[in-house]
Amino acid sequence: MRGFAAQSLLVLALGLVVASATLEAHEKMLARHMPLGFGFWHQTAGFDIEQALIPFAASSSTYGTAFLVGLLNTLLVAALGIALATILGFVIGIARLSRNFVVARLSAAYVEMFRNIPLLLQLLFWYNAILRPLPAPRQSLHLPLGAVLNNRGLMLPGPHVAPGAWPVALALVLGLVLGLGLLGAARRAKRLTGVSSGLGWWGLALAIALPTGAFMVFGPPLHFTMPQLQGFNYVHGVSLYPELIALLLGLSLYTAAFIAEIVRAGIQSVAKGQREAAAALGLSPALILRLIVVPQALRVIIPPLTNQYLNLTKNSTLAVAIGYPDLAQVFMGTVLNQTGAAVQIVFITMGVYLAISLFTALAMNLWNQRAALHER
């Protein structure tokens, strides 16, 4: 009871502090003639953003749309970065345990080098390392499949929806559903009778044949427009800007070094005796890895992996240094400067990063629950 009283008092005191701080801030903002409220959200932005995943125009888009553009750019680089860092991190982590001396040493060197150099320096290095040697648009390097590389970025053929899109997509989904159904049936049959029915192969054939057939009948699902030089720049393609490439490289190479260590620790945490016991039972090395090592290693890997994902997302705000238009750069940079609504904008930005981080943590925790040891 006494504990309850004390705790409510503490909550009350905290509430008072927050309330008085808010009032104080409001009063100070009024006194300094700083804009209050969120009226700026619907005002026309009046500036342009090079990389916008949704339509954005200086003359008609609002600060609210600029916020969305920044947010999407942040999510894009975070998602791509997490995927790349995870793949690279797992490969290097496993390579560090390789019996091949050179491979193991090289991986160790990678880890030590990338995790011990400040990320900001790495980003600036990659940005300049990408920009400096690349040629101007007129002297572009022409890559296979119509891709073009120059100091404005990597221009890829731009995909557009073609008439064949819907039938082919439908056939693909249908093929996958039927194929997976047949595969399941084949597995069940094998479990019950011990005889391979061959149904699984039919499923695979169906999954391939249906979309291919649709492609033949209705034509390709997408058509591509090739990047073309027009005046100063290439148009009609999809551009991966140097800022995005540099940020992605910097973030994923840096985070991969940490993930590699986590993966190595996870694998080493599985007791040697477990492997030996599995080997004694006659399991092949591949089966030992799949059935014994990985499930137990994941329990150790997932929680710190979550931390790395959160770090990568938050580190993406270093985009400011190399001019990548992420949320921090666009919203806390240009929008804040043009509207002067510093307090509101900083709070919104903090809230958004908090929400992204909490959501990432939630998803990872759900995965962790599945991987965790289930005691009976």
Next chain:
Amino acid sequence: MTRRLSLSILALTAMTTLAGVAHATSTLDTVKQRGVLQCGVETSLPGFGIPDDKGNWTGLDVDTCRAVATAVFGDPTKVKFVPLTPKDRFTALQSGEIDMLSRDTTWTQSRQSAQGLLFTGVNYYDGQGFMVRKSLGITSALKLNGASICVQQGSTSEQNLADYFQTHHMTFKPVNFDNADAIIKAYDSGRCDALTTDASGLASERLKLGNPADHIILPEIISKEPLGPSVRKGDDQWFDIVQWSLFAMIDAEELGVTQANVDTMMKSTNPAIKRLLGVQGDYGKTMGLTNDWAYNIIKKVGNYGEVFERNVGEGSPLKLKRGLNQLWNKGGIMYAPPLD
């Protein structure tokens, strides 16, 4: 447990009370108490605000800060220069981190009405232009359709650029950074076809390039950029001091009072000069300063023309013409009200 709790509540209450106490003194008193003026300036823009390798600041905007410090303390060295990026500058002023901003900042209605700052005057009339590589063979900004353009974030340049291209039915790809050095590097590495900022800034940035002669500044001036110092709203006395420190320099040039002749000018019979130099009247005292405030500015910093020539004019690497910044009676628009 309860004891520790009550202690922490006490501490929290004390903190909020303390936070509530620290306000309501005038900027002049704050500056005098501190013994030094905190002035927001450029990070590195030759001619306007840039530190040398020994940390000595030079520039037109820097000297505007020094003039105010001299008016307050009689000593141009009592300034702490706070280098700011364009996107940080207003927050720094609003939050009280600096006492005044003198950082080639464009006077606009929205900044004054919506962002809580007051511009005290104009120390450089400018306009936005473009710089391109000579090898592009372009002679007009109207040929820039589809170009990638480097622009500084959080500046009026960003909006003017969008406006200009929209007005002329052209498109462009913006590449923005929050600091001037990153922009000039990106332009130099070929990331952009053109660099845009105020014309004076272009002249200044061009000096940072490997071979300045390989780059030209296009003739179009696409905006009005009256650059000047600003202060927070709500302190009229401080506004007066910052405003008249600049006006005194301009009036001094008009009256022919220079750093070299200011002592002999003390004996001048011209009433306007007598008022300016504090020989007659209480013009300094009405602002909370001493009456020799303007004398000190001219003696220790110089008149507007001298400051201009030294930092951006013929006496500097920039070699900018006076142009619009010539005095009103010599073909320009630089004009300051009289003291009386």
